[in-house]
Amino acid sequence: xxxxxxxxFPGPLGISLAGQGLTNGAWSLDTLDIRSFATDKHRxxxxxxxxxxxxxxxxxxxxxxxxxxxxxxxxxxxxxxLSPRGRTxxxxxAHTLASGPGVALLCGRFEGLxxxxxxxxxxxxxxxxxxxxxGGETAALTLLDACVRLLPGVIGKPESLAQESFEQGLLExxxxxxxxxxxxxxxxxxxxxxxxENIRAWRQTxxxxxxxxxxxxxxxxxxxxHI
Numbered sequence: 266x267x268x269x270x271x272x273x274f275p276g277p278l279g280i281s282l283a284g285q286g287l288t289n290g291a292w293s294l295d296t297l298d299i300r301s302f303a304t305d306k307h308r309x310x311x312x313x314x315x316x317x318x319x320x321x322x323x324x325x326x327x328x329x330x331x332x333x334x335x336x337x338x339x340x341x342x343x344x345x346x347l348s349p350r351g352r353t354x355x356x357x358x359a360h361t362l363a364s365g366p367g368v369a370l371l372c373g374r375f376e377g378l379x380x381x382x383x384x385x386x387x388x389x390x391x392x393x394x395x396x397x398x399x400g401g402e403t404a405a406l407t408l409l410d411a412c413v414r415l416l417p418g419v420i421g422k423p424e425s426l427a428q429e430s431f432e433q434g435l436l437e438x439x440x441x442x443x444x445x446x447x448x449x450x451x452x453x454x455x456x457x458x459x460x461x462e463n464i465r466a467w468r469q470t471x472x473x474x475x476x477x478x479x480x481x482x483x484x485x486x487x488x489x490x491h492i
Contacts, residue, residue, distance in 0.1 A: 268372040271296035273402045291418035302330040320376035328382045342369040344388040347401035351390030356431035363415040372401030434487040438471035
């Protein structure tokens with residue numbers, strides 16, 4: 266993890282199941298302070314953009330030194346830069362990263378990175394959504410959470426992962442628990458019937474209907490291969 270604020274990690278990933286996995290060695294996290302690679306007395310990591318404009322840009326020489334340190338220690342790790350310009354992060358990408366050797370995440374600040382560092386190191390840009398954050402650290406925590414929970418030894422019942430949203434191309438069906446009647450609303454009768462095939466069919470129908478209404482883009486992709 267390359268960041269100007271390494272103290273933000275592991276943050277929320279240090280508690281609950283992810284935190285237990287970190288303690289037990291199911292996954293690990295190393296942080297690198299980008300500012301430690303600055304060479305001037307002010308430890309500068311940014312400068313004004315060529316061509317004018319507001320904000321500051323992270324310097325390529327400083328980032329290059331930080332990335333070279335990562336490459337020397339872990340040359341097998343793919344480099345990912347969290348950026349609103351990147352391709353949208355998906356559950357499929359989470360599985361790809363979780364099944365690989367790990368990942369080196371680069372967290373930007375200010376207006377972003379000098380383009381030359383992205384080109385030189387062939388860094389993949391990933392976005393967690395169509396919005397802008399103050400820095401890449403929050404996005405990196407989100408990406409890590411999605412990947413870490415897929416690792417063996419992190420989730421107590423791995424089979425529960427198979428029925429989650431996006432795993433089968435659909436959004437997840439509704440869930441219910443006790444009390445059976447709450448606030449005048451009863452749990453759908455099929456869920457208390459004990460008929461497993463009917464329950465499975467009901468959940469599939471619910472997933473399809475919810476996906477149609479809320480994510481027509483996902484539904485179109487699913488329908489193209491399943492209907």
